[in-house]
Amino acid sequence: MQRFPLSFANLRARWRAGLPLRYTMMLVVVLGVSLPAVLLLTLEQELAEKSQKALLAQSESALMKIGSVSIAEPMWVVDRVALDAAAVRLLESPQVVAVRIEDGLANTPELERVRPEFARSLHDDAQAGRLTRRVQKVMRSGEELGTLVVWFDASYGQGLLQARRSQMLSLVALQVLAILAVLMPVLVSRVLKPIERLKEQATALLDHDHTDAHGNRFVWRRQDELGLLGRHLSLVQSELRELFGQLGAKNAQLQQMAFYDQLTGLPNRALFIDLVQREMLQAHRSQQQFGIFFIDLDRFKAVNDSMGHAAGDELLIEVARRLRDTLREVDVVCRQSGDEFLVMVRDIDHWESLGEMAERILRVVEEPVQLANTTVRVSASIGIALFPEDAQDFETLVKHADVAVYQAKTLGRARYSFFHSELNFRLQASLELEQQLAHAIAHGELVLHYQPQVDAMSGAVVAVEALVRWQHPTRGLLFPGQFIGLAEESGKIAEMGVWTLREACRQLADWKARGIRVGNMAVNVSALEFRDHRLLDSLQAALAASGIAPSELEIEITESVLMAETETSQRIIERLRQLGVGIAIDDFGTGYSSLAYLKRLRPNQLKIDQSFVNDADTDSDSRAIVRGVVGLANALGLSVVAEGVETIEQQAFLQESGCHTLQGYYIARPLAVEALEAWMAERHNKETAV
Structure with missing residues (x-):
């Protein structure tokens, strides 16, 4: 009992929120076809019922007249057998339920014939309206002989009306289905499908795409209003696609400027900080260590002053290329500023491997560079700090690597130095012993x-x-x-x-x-x-x-x-x-x-x-x-x-x-x-x- 109110409430809420267009169109078509048919069916039923009542009333009046005529002669001659036969003939009509003949001349008892099922309830059924009681005077040559009373079945004819109503309902339903069968394909092909394509095309605008869900291009050959709207959307889509392409290029350019050095193409300090901080979290979880190289070019200022800033830029570009080629794929190199570079060295087993990598970097940096038809040689000083031994945050780690660079320059440049004093001592002793x-x-x-x-x-x-x-x-x-x-x-x-x-x-x-x-x-x-x-x-x-x-x-x-x-x-x-x-x-x-x-x-x-x-x-x-x-x-x-x-x-x-x-x-x-x-x-x- 509670489902219908809930369903109606849900339907009403959905209607207020807005049904999809295809459902709205289908609902309008169904209602537009069904409501006139239902209204016609209702009117037809009312007219049929009125006509039926009039016919029944005429039929009852005719039966009363026929009955009064048929019993006039037997009542005149006081023939009880003939009166009884006339009453029985009246009962043969399906409308008649009971017949009573009252003799007004002779003092004879009234004659009454009743169908068995109504024998005990004539008065009650008449009071309830289930029976109709009609009285007709019996006359002969202007003289009143008696009275004819007939009870008619008030429900007679309802079955015919119900059968007629069922037939009409079937005809109306077939008519509605036939109309829907003709209208729905036209509605779907000419309205709903184009609207669905317009919806896909509008969605593609948001997706910066130019095809539908099946990968087809939106080509409109219709000459109606929907086709015109689709072609306008295609034009808007083309312009938006070009605009999005420009925005994408601008976004890539802005991202490149935000996270990469414009001269060397290396990650800049902002991106390097983010990568190092992520590596710190990973190293903490896996109990690993990594190293930071602070690379400072020696005698770079002399190149800038003697050959110009353009030559200095070419030198920085070449050094950046050599660093990328020398380092492993897992390592990250960035240009911090000027002639300073930072390197994050991942996956190290022991501190000596950092020294070996620093040696390789020193060798490739010291190789001659051709600048403006002149061969130039520069060297580098490298400071090395280890995570987490030397520091556990980025700024301190780089600061310690910078201190190590200063130590390397103090020792004579073109070398590397660890921030950790013990490692430096061992490194220095090893270098001296090697020499x-x-x-x-x-x-x-x-x-x-x-x-x-x-x-x-x-x-x-x-x-x-x-x-x-x-x-x-x-x-x-x-x-x-x-x-x-x-x-x-x-x-x-x-x-x-x-x-x-x-x-x-x-x-x-x-x-x-x-x-x-x-x-x-x-x-x-x-x-x-x-x-x-x-x-x-x-x-x-x-x-x-x-x-x-x-x-x-x-x-x-x-x-x-x-x-x-x-x-x-x-x-x-x-x-x-x-x-x-x-x-x-x-x-x-x-x-x-x-x-x-x-x-x-x-x-x-x-x-x-x-x-x-x-x-x-x-x-x-x-x-x-x-x-x-x-x-x-x-x-x-x-x-x-x-x-x-x-x-x-x-x-x-x-x-x-x-x-x-x-x-x-x-x-x-x-x-x-x-x-x-x-x-x-x-x-x-x-x-x-x-």
Whole structure:
């Protein structure tokens, strides 16, 4: 019961808010067709009902007259049978419910005939209006004989009216449907669809588009008002599209001016601040760090003053290009102002990687630039600050990087400096040591010490291993762990390797010439040296200069070097084997220990790492590994050298295990040339005395 009021209220609210045009048009058409039909149907029903009532009244009057005539004769002759028959004939009419004949002459009882269903309710039904009572005087020759009373069914004829009403309603409904079937397609095709297209076209205006939802262009060929409106919209759309294009270009230009440097095209300070602050949030969440470079060009003012601002601008553009090319895609470089640039270096593992990147930047900036037919060189000073160690907000971080730039300029320009004092100290010490190492190589400060290798059973010297030392003028004798890594990072390791090979071969030739038999000469080669194509040339040059046989020289390389690039390693080893130079695998057991590369590369010698030898006294696993390596070497026809022999018990175990050669402090420490010669002379004297 509550749905209809709610639906009506919703409909009324929707009507006030405004129905869609297509629904409004359809509703108007339906109402325009249906309301006249309903009105016509109502009027027709009212006229039919009035006509029906008039006909029924005439019919009743006719029946009363016919009945009074038919019973006049029987009442005159007092024929009760004929009167009864006349009453029955009146009841045969479907309109008649009851008949009563009252005789006014004879004192005979009245005659009454009633349909069974109305026998008890004539008076009540007449009072209620369900029956109509009519009275007619019976006359003969002007004399009143009696009275005829007839009750008629008041509902007679309603069924006919209802049937007629149903027929008319069906005809009206068919008429409405037929009209709608004709009007609706015309309405949809000529009005609703064009209006829908106009709506899409208007929507496309807001979307800055020129096509409808199906990708079709809005082309109007109609000549009516809707077509004219559509063509006007197309013109407006074309003008708006051109206007939006201009606005888009202006917006892009404004955005470029707001966030990018107009000269170099790099992000400006505003955009850089936003990117750095986002990176700070990300770094906080992921517990990472990043670096900020403050780059200041050295001697830029001199270029501006001497060659003009146009040349200075060209120089800045070139420096910006070099910075973009040098940095990684994840890094961000911006021009802060003048000749100052800022760089955000993401995804750093350790602070040393920042130094390597700063070195690359310094190198590319220092490359000559061609300006106005003149070659110009400038350098840069770089200050480095780390997040979050040095600062946790942008301004402080840049300020600290600026302080580091000042430190770099104070130290002489064309360098980089960390804000963190400890890192600066370590960096400065590393730079100084790198410069001193280059001087040491050029001026003979490097020396070789030699550690003997003896036969495990006889104790005879079979080889010496050349180990480089640095006789520093102020810090004394430096061991390889203090400068080899620096030599590899600075690229000096190749020069050091060439010197080591040449000096080791020269010393072996000198000992042979003086009759001192030390066996073969073993020289360590680093990973960088081994992969350098100049290694073979250096070997051949050293052998040719010294005159020693290639078989008297052994090259020691680690397992990791061999496994890093197996094809390259195999080619180099094949060349070494062709030369006749021996190959030893150093620190065997601590790297990959792959049997495949032993089979493929076929070295001459395996050197068991000293960690296994040192633990052989107490660790059964180490003893098993030593025995396993010795057994493997014997099976492959390789000799075995045990490093790090420091006790007599270790010597005894290695002899028992079948190890071929021993090397370690128990035999002798690495010795200078004079000390080694004295050691060998002492051993010779002891052997002679025995």
